[in-house]
Amino acid sequence: MSFGTNLQFLRKMRRQMTQEELAEKMGVSRQTVSKWELDAVYPEMEKVVELCQLFSCTMDQLVREDMALNNAAYSNIREEIVEPFWYLPYTVVSMEPEDDSITHVNQWAKELELSNPDVIGWDFPVPSQELINVHNMHGYTAALVFQEENVPQSRKREMIWQDRQKYMAITIRFPMAAPFQLIPNAYKVLMTHMSVNGIAHKWDDKQVISCFERSYHRDGVEYMDVFIAAE
Secondary structure, eight states: OOHHHHHHHHHHHTTTOOHHHHHHHHTSOHHHHHHHHTTSSOOOHHHHHHHHHHHTOOHHHHHHSOTTTTGGGEEEEEEEEEOOEEEEEEEEEESSHHHHHHHHHHHHHHHTTOSSOEEEEEEEOOSOHHHHHTTOOEEEEEEEEEOGGGOOGGGGGGOEEEOOEEEEEEEEESGGGSHHHHHHHHHHHHHHHHHHTTOOBOOSOTTSOOEEEEEEEETTEEEEEEEEEBO
């Protein structure tokens, strides 16, 4: 963990703020900001509080956490408008819910003779802590996505419609190299970006998937895009 690394990470998260711009906001010189980021000197407590207020983070996060964990694995944080779509979801609560639910929707894709199915997924809240703590079970929803013109009429009554929605997105390279670290941290990095830049997460709209992930391959490389709905 490094205060300086965290500060540099947060500064770049805020629309690539320069050291000069941060120095002006904090009432110090650019050289002082540079020394902070190099861990050569540390700011006074008053300045630490101001930094936390500026970047919408806690003092514990700024000083003690590794906010830029595996940052090299992530790229292209962006705003993305996701056009309206139909989706056919399948939820599983099990010890390996991701594999179970994705396998099931891929079987649907075969039955529907889809050569290149569009599959998304997201964590499903498990109703009981006993299932998590005692039985090591979790919940996950996978879904087949369809555009209006491609909806199979045989399954339309089971589908859910989502309107056009703004999301914040981030891309992970080789997400399965360390999935239990890289994927959760991608959500954390994206939430930090949203918080630092004053972008609200759209949590409570039942007509919108609040967050989801989509995996794909390009030029022999595996990627995953993580999306969080934004107001």
